[in-house]
Amino acid sequence: LWVFGHDQGAWHVRARVPQIAAGIFLSPFGAGPAQRGGHAAGRDIVVPPVLYAGVPLGLINHAGRRPPPGLRTLAFFQGKLNLHIPYEYSFGIRQGLYKAHRNTPGIVIKEGHEADRERYFEYMSGSKFCAAAAGFGFSTRAYEASVAGCVPLVMQDGIEQAFEEILPWGDFALRMNDSLSAIPTLRQTLLAIPEERVKRMRSVLYCVWPRFLWLRHDDGADSADTPDHRMPLVSVADPGVPGTESHAGVAE
Numbered sequence: 001l002w003v004f005g006h007d008q009g010a011w012h013v014r015a016r017v018p019q020i021a022a023g024i025f026l027s028p029f030g031a032g033p034a035q036r037g038g039h040a041a042g043r044d045i046v047v048p049p050v051l052y053a054g055v056p057l058g059l060i061n062h063a064g065r066r067p068p069p070g071l072r073t074l075a076f077f078q079g080k081l082n083l084h085i086p087y088e089y090s091f092g093i094r095q096g097l098y099k100a101h102r103n104t105p106g107i108v109i110k111e112g113h114e115a116d117r118e119r120y121f122e123y124m125s126g127s128k129f130c131a132a133a134a135g136f137g138f139s140t141r142a143y144e145a146s147v148a149g150c151v152p153l154v155m156q157d158g159i160e161q162a163f164e165e166i167l168p169w170g171d172f173a174l175r176m177n178d179s180l181s182a183i184p185t186l187r188q189t190l191l192a193i194p195e196e197r198v199k200r201m202r203s204v205l206y207c208v209w210p211r212f213l214w215l216r217h218d219d220g221a222d223s224a225d226t227p228d229h230r231m232p233l234v235s236v237a238d239p240g241v242p243g244t245e246s247h248a249g250v251a252e
Helices: 009-016 090-101 118-125 141-148 186-191 195-212
Strands: 025-027 073-079 107-111 127-133 151-155
Touching: 009 025, 073 090, 073 118, 073 186, 090 107, 090 127, 090 186, 118 127, 118 141, 127 141, 141 151, 141 195, 151 195
Parallel strands: 073 107, 073 127, 127 151
Antiparallel strands: none
16 A cells, blocks of 8 residues: 655656556546556545645635625636646646636636635635646645535546545536536536536535545644644535435435
8 A cells, every 4th residue: 555645646656666556556646547647446546635734624614604795706716827838737728717718707717826815715615616627637626625615616537536436526526527628618517507406516515525634633732723634534424414314315
């Protein structure tokens, strides 16, 4: 069993150290053949990345959180765009989002990553969908969106997400299977999704989001505040959340 914290680590090691290539790899990057491979589907395990140890848990916990007044957007993305790299970075997806939708009503596309700041999560919690577009490999934004209460819009073709063989990703996230071709009509696609379906997805998301954080289990002073070490993975259904006694109760 081999653990990789860096998203590019597994494929580098599997290619260069054949002695351990048959082992089980734990990595945040479930790379398919088009993304250099490295992930053996059905054997390796995709795990969530570590999110920002300096961010208080209360900042990203969307339980009971309300979007700021006046901030209501259809979709949001903020991160590196690398507009000078046409395809090698993000397979052209982030660049395509910016070029197609930087002025689209209801869609906010911003340069830079400020995940340690309140405003970043305000935009996420005030948006119906949050784009998780591939970077050089995977993207942390599916997990950031989940903990902020925003339905992840996964734009990472062929990339397996964390615990995808266990958690019902199709019930709390949208996946664009051909992301580049979906970009021109993205607004129309999202507007066509019924509000009731979005509510059901958020109900499942409410139960799932803690499975994407690593929380401390020591007695440190910040053990309740800091996403740092893994929280136990438990059932998707949370007995304490009304209406979520069973996954079937909220699945489409």
